[in-house]
Amino acid sequence: MQIFSCPFCGPREEHEFLFAAEAGKVRPEPAEQVSDEDWAAYLYHNHAPKGASREVWYHQTCGTYFLMTRDTVSRDVEGSEFLPGAGA
């Protein structure tokens, strides 16, 4: 069992968490002017990095979305932080 940290609740067991998305995606706006290609890229394109990764995770038990920095090969977790503009 791996332990992840929620920035709100602290260290908790991994099954309380859900992976949401890779971090850094910016929703293209305004919607009426976004091409199908750009919208598909926003929805679907991933880097699936091997190694260092920055991701948005969801802590199901408290409902917080947050950023987690970790390694996708070694599974080491570097840290967790609130999304920009969220949290304390």
Place this chain on the structure above:
Amino acid sequence: MTARYSSFSLLREGFRGHRGWQSAWAKAAPQPAYDAVIIGGGGHGLATAYYLAKNHGMRRVAVLEKGWIGGGNTGRNTTVVRSNYFYPESVALYDLALRLYEGLSRELNFNVMLSQRGMLIAAHTPAQMEICARIANAMMLNGVDGELMGATDAIARLPLLNQTADARYHCLGGIWQGRAGIARHDAVAWGYARAASTLGVDIIENCEVTNLWIENGAVKGVATTRGEIRTERLAVAAAGATPGLVAGAGVHLPIHTYALQAFVSEPVKPCLDTVLLYLGTGTYVSQSDKGELVFGGGLDRVPTHGQKGNLPAQEKVVAGLLEMFPAFAQLKLLRQWAGVVDVVPDSSPVIGPAPGVEGLYLNCGWGTGGFKAIPAGGWLLAHLLATGQHHEISRPFDLERFISGRLIDEAAGAGISH
């Protein structure tokens, strides 16, 4: 040297102390240039090479494998073959694979130990039975063998299934596909490798591609740990490694990589002669010819490139197995492992040209179900490489579907929750 396998050659080699067998495939060194290069020496890559040579007459072909043949997901899966999917596009694809599997041992002169023992997707609620009826009807409309099986027939096939009064899941029946079954995964890789090598394909192991060589938007070759190789037709059949390989060429894919675990028990006498997927637990199981129970379940929910599983998923899969078959609690686990699977949002593969790069073709996104599709994946990728055009079966699986929105959502057909 004895090259062809038959009962006669086996008998003759038996009398000669088995000294006359030749290597199944030649250990090739990379040539400076090829007409086509395939990255990935798993089932899909090797099948692609074989069908390129066999169906399209292309012999100057290389398969580049970073490790050893069949050492990735081809050697890590639970060996189930089936075509019990929902949409016509999927059934066309997976049933092409199953039909090719049915003739594969003879075609390759290599026993892939196909055992069409049938597969039951078992339901335990009326709602699940309704979904099963819908899928079975879709299968029949799509022209493959599928039927809705009632509880009596289903339970008769599963003598050890827990059906006591206090059982959590009482089987109500489910979807039966009699042509489904298992095949020996290593033999599929080795058989294709041997047949392709016989036709002149170079199979190059321990050769990792480090960079794609692209000029003016067209493929010119690859850089590898064993030197540069020129080619103008390049296919990538590298599962979870695909996004990293093609990112430098500006190709982005809708792939997340997860670990999928599998488990093998100690061998026991025959006790389960079908493949079972239980909707109530998400666990699936079959018994190998050696007597081991081979089973698995859902994905680890943590994106990874590490070929190892985590404990919560193990606990869930084993608990699911014991919920169905309490008697199996007495068994020891012999092995547990994981493969890195490339999951796309609609649980259907990506087959087609890479957008924006002439001469680059993709076969990836099989997620948890690539083994069953190996012959079709190879057949279709070979068609793309040789002609530059989609085969009619592969066209719906082009990357373009993510822009047009014509997704082929096989979340249920995949069998494993994605």
